[in-house]
Amino acid sequence: MHHIGTFVAFDQHSGKELNKVLNCAQGPGASMPVGYLGSHQLTLLQFPACPLPETDEKVGYLAGVLSTPGITGYLLMAVIILLGWFSRPKGRRLSYRVFYAMHHLLVTAWVLLLVVHAANDWVGVGVPVVLLIAGLPILSYGFTRAKRLYLSCLKIELVKVVRSESGQLLRLDVDLPRSYRLATVGEYAYINVPKASCTEWHPFTIAGIEVVDGVQRITFIIMAAGIWTKKVHEIIKPEGERAVLHIDGPYFAPAVTIQAHEVVVGIGGGVGVTPFLSFLSHIASDAASNFKRAHIFWTTRTASDYKIMSDLFSKLEERMQTRGGKLVLHLHTTPKGSIWKGDGIGSLFDLATRHIWQKRVDTFIRKDPTMIPTIARYTRMPLHAVVVNDILHSGNPVAIPVGRPDFTRELKAVGNQDTHADVGVYVCAGEPVKQSVEEACVACNMSTTTQKFHFNYERFS
Numbered sequence: 001m002h003h004i005g006t007f008v009a010f011d012q013h014s015g016k017e018l019n020k021v022l023n024c025a026q027g028p029g030a031s032m033p034v035g036y037l038g039s040h041q042l043t044l045l046q047f048p049a050c051p052l053p054e055t056d057e058k059v060g061y062l063a064g065v066l067s068t069p070g071i072t073g074y075l076l077m078a079v080i081i082l083l084g085w086f087s088r089p090k091g092r093r094l095s096y097r098v099f100y101a102m103h104h105l106l107v108t109a110w111v112l113l114l115v116v117h118a119a120n121d122w123v124g125v126g127v128p129v130v131l132l133i134a135g136l137p138i139l140s141y142g143f144t145r146a147k148r149l150y151l152s153c154l155k156i157e158l159v160k161v162v163r164s165e166s167g168q169l170l171r172l173d174v175d176l177p178r179s180y181r182l183a184t185v186g187e188y189a190y191i192n193v194p195k196a197s198c199t200e201w202h203p204f205t206i207a208g209i210e211v212v213d214g215v216q217r218i219t220f221i222i223m224a225a226g227i228w229t230k231k232v233h234e235i236i237k238p239e240g241e242r243a244v245l246h247i248d249g250p251y252f253a254p255a256v257t258i259q260a261h262e263v264v265v266g267i268g269g270g271v272g273v274t275p276f277l278s279f280l281s282h283i284a285s286d287a288a289s290n291f292k293r294a295h296i297f298w299t300t301r302t303a304s305d306y307k308i309m310s311d312l313f314s315k316l317e318e319r320m321q322t323r324g325g326k327l328v329l330h331l332h333t334t335p336k337g338s339i340w341k342g343d344g345i346g347s348l349f350d351l352a353t354r355h356i357w358q359k360r361v362d363t364f365i366r367k368d369p370t371m372i373p374t375i376a377r378y379t380r381m382p383l384h385a386v387v388v389n390d391i392l393h394s395g396n397p398v399a400i401p402v403g404r405p406d407f408t409r410e411l412k413a414v415g416n417q418d419t420h421a422d423v424g425v426y427v428c429a430g431e432p433v434k435q436s437v438e439e440a441c442v443a444c445n446m447s448t449t450t451q452k453f454h455f456n457y458e459r460f461s
């Protein structure tokens, strides 16, 4: 703006003339814009100094370009361009840490440059320009920093640490001080582990909420995904001295609406199951939950990961037996690599498990033919499932199929149980699973007019 306004005036007028209109050159008692506080404290940074020399010579365009507002104006533009460059989705994906560090550096530089930019005090725009332009963001940024400083002083007690057999998942149960509000199903919180990094706060879904003797106990499941999470896996061990950690939250996430549906399908890929574990922990606790039917799908590469939540699954089994409600857990293990063709060492596994599985299906048929699991009707053959007894504390068998669920078939089966009840479908998984569930919802919605399948999606990146 100075290029088409102020600098042109510098080119056409003398210092004597300009001093009559420049704010900084007005003596005490001159009329100023409403709310104008002035910034005479920064006169040391003024170039050229104000008032301008009282001569009849024109000041010149270049004097404006090389003035404090001129130079800082170019620097401000460079800062904005760099901010845009480092904030590109591609750049953020490539290295979030570079984006994060540059953002803090550049935003601070932007505010400081803005203060210096207004030091010449040429034009009055009410309060100092920096407060007018960046006052609100500075306040909210200052608030979050102050809040995190305060949260870093609170004592969080780490009461339980469990590592999955695969070593990929770490379960942390923590007791929160009373100053934290009660978390609700599906929410998340930021975790900071000073020993891993003082400045990094990473978001994690609250996978379990329980109130023990008036104290809120929440559960997190952390997958060793990258630099910070791997460090946390090394620092926080199931045995030995408990590491210090800080928590900022809970915060709202899409899965919080899960409780609004009477019929719910939750689909979690790997650690993406955490929003649904939180829902399950709510059902398992004595809190009155109004769901009629819930189907939770958890697909994982390593079947032993399920054992990390065996206490919750056992509690749910007890709850279903004593208080009713229809909950079905679909645990699928999806090994990496191409689809197995039935050869090699896997054929032995096939031989050993096929008749056990058939026996289980026969038992279902004898008890109640409507109870046969949908996977028994998958057309994709061969079907493989393992029946295990060490996930539930009761020792009751749990079937774990190998391979991804057929979502269209599964959703149709859920819908057919009550063709007038709408179904809330929630997915927290990678793109391929999201796509196939979305397509399944579309297919189900097209095949019925009496019920709706509501698709909801959340991702962890």
Ligand SMILES: Cc1cc2nc3c(=O)[nH]c(=O)nc-3n(C[C@H](O)[C@H](O)[C@H](O)COP(=O)(O)OP(=O)(O)OC[C@H]3O[C@@H](n4cnc5c(N)ncnc54)[C@H](O)[C@@H]3O)c2cc1C
Binding pocket: 092, 093, 096, 097, 100, 188, 199, 200, 201, 202, 203, 204, 205, 206, 221, 222, 223, 224, 225, 226, 227, 228, 229, 230, 253, 271, 274, 459, 460, 461
């Ligand atoms: C709402 C939500 C809920 C989540 N819930 C879970 C969960 O329950 N369990 C789970 O295992 N994972 C969860 N995640 C993912 C988890 O936050 C990431 O896996 C974790 O932050 C990866 O950190 P990393 O350094 O190990 O990975 P890296 O691959 O090294 O870092 C990549 C990601 O870490 C984050 N990051 C990097 N540096 C910083 C920094 N300085 N400050 C803040 N963030 C930074 C960025 O998001 C970046 O994309 C959730 C994510 C979100 C958004």
